[in-house]
Amino acid sequence: MTLARGNEAEVSVLVPAKDEAENLPEFVRQCAEALREVPYACEVVVVDDGSGDDTPAVLDALQSEYGFLRVVTHRSRRGIAEALRSAGDAACGEIFVFYPADLQFLPREIPSLVDPIRAGEADIVTGAKQGDYEKAFISGVYNRICRWLFGIRVTDLNAVKAYRREVMGVVPARPDWHRFMVVIAATDGFQVTERPVTLLPRRAGESKFGLGRIPVGAMDLLSVWFQLRFGRKPLLFFGISGGILFLLGFLVGVFALILRFGYGIGFRPLLDLVMVLVISGIALFGFGFVGELLAGAREELRGLERSVEELRTELRRRTRGE
Secondary structure, eight states: OOBOOTTOOSEEEEEEESSOTTTHHHHHHHHHHHHTTSSSOEEEEEEEESOSSSHHHHHHHHHHHOTTEEEEEESSOOHHHHHHHHHHHHOOOSEEEEOOSSSSBOGGGHHHHHHHHHTTSOSEEEEEEESOOTTHHHHHHHHHHHHHHHOOOOSOSSSOEEEEGGGGGGSOOOTTGGGGHHHHHHHTTOOEEEEEEEBOOOOSSOOSOOTTHHHHHHHHHHHHHHHHHHSSOHHHHHHHHHHHHHHHHHHHHHHHHIIIIISOOOOHHHHHHHHHHHHHHHHHHHHHHHHHHHHHHHHHHHHHHHHHHHHHHHHHHHHHHO
16 A cells, blocks of 8 residues: 555645546545555645635545545635645655646556656656647647747646656746746756656536636746746846947947038937937846846845755655654
């Protein structure tokens, strides 16, 4: 029996749930069946993300029936990224598995995601969705753009995934940025691989994602790309941009002087253009210097967070050893 009780889990399945009362009993049952015989201790951590249906009552009943189940409650909806962070704080395992509660992914495939990590072959394993499903075109476009922008050679960046606990430390706690966990982790040096997973139609309930999320996702994608490319060296972007504008302002100013004193032609808009270019260049340089200060402070904060996480990990290991 390898379904964990207490703090003995090696693998924690993190399950955000918003209005999933109809799916949760079958999902937890399938988890119990799939994880009962694996050679490592498992737990399931479900986050009730501000549900308005009977999800709280269902989870109370399930928790009394299944000892490996932990429940975390959000009073209001805070999104998947925050739900994963809350579940991770409550979890005991060193390996996390992100799995939704909608039964579109089969819990019996969780071990195939975990095995490469336990074997030391990868730090994060993302699922490659198999089969026909809605939004396949949108998902395909998103994945192709991500592969082009970030150079991550995996089929699907936004499916179920398993990852080491320390991966959470490199993903900013920002809404919806769980979608970019793979690219952020890969940029930070974590090894990434993939395994096929079956995607099924939703059995009950309604999808929380619609076409209105596409513009938000596009803006998030640009934001992540910018931060990964220039977040640690903002002066590289703002300094080059500011230098180009300043140089253009200088050249336009020289051209204006030649016109004025060489040919006796005064053209007021050129003077205005010179001022705009020079002031914009100086402003961008200033943004770059301020960005460098913020980047330095962020690196120091990340170093402190890593130290705290290492201490927590060591404390968990000692607790288990005792």
